[in-house]
Amino acid sequence: MTKIIVMTDIHITSEGDQIIGLDPLERFQTVRDVAQRDHPDASLMILMGDLTHHGKLDQYQRLEGILSTQSGRTFLMLGNHDVRDTFREIFADTATDRDGFVQGIIDLPQHQLIMLDTKDGPFGHHAGRLCDKRLAWLKEALTTTGDRIPLVFMHHPPFKTGIIGMDNINLENGDAVLDMIAPYKSAHLFCGHIHRTISGSTRGVAWTMFKSPCHQGVLDFTDPDSSLSVDEAGSYGLLLLTPDGVVAHSQDVGISQEIWRDTGSKSD
């Protein structure tokens, strides 16, 4: 069974800078190390955007440094906190589409992984958008899916979650994207951006989103502030690609997992 480690919103800062008292690089390293320790057979790691906090050169360099210490294939995606040109300066080998967007396809025997670049506008513009070129690219990608199961990855959710601070900066043309995916009944969509583990379906498309290895979002349906964050356990996602679908696990990394490992505690 194919295993894929998924992490989103790692938000690497410049050295010495923290986010709500947390060091994103340290948190990413801890969560990644646990994920790789527990799933050495994972064939791929996907980082679903907001690779850095400010899209700065030194922040991408810090990420490059930490990724250079691991083996195995990694696919890097962009989010609203990234800067495409600066990212490409450091990760010059990253494949892009014909228009220079950081999106690509990984073809597997029973699944097709489609990674989208939803970054829109200059740094500081937090909503996402798939422009006409990227929409056309997605449409073309889906036509090559055949009998396989399309798994689509994008930073910005193309739907509302009820968390209004984040809904105000989601994918602006989400309906167009969902309506493109909806005819593929076995498709599943994976997102980040909200820093919470949520699942649901919208316009006929099933979706899952994952927490961050670092700071998490809050369950508040009234405050329009999109920066509300809380120090909860860091987390990674683990996808099991089955012959007839996909199973999405979310694993917090922290004391509970270590207690289980040390004592073998059982509930009965």
Ligand SMILES: [Fe+2]
């Ligand atoms: Fe984020």
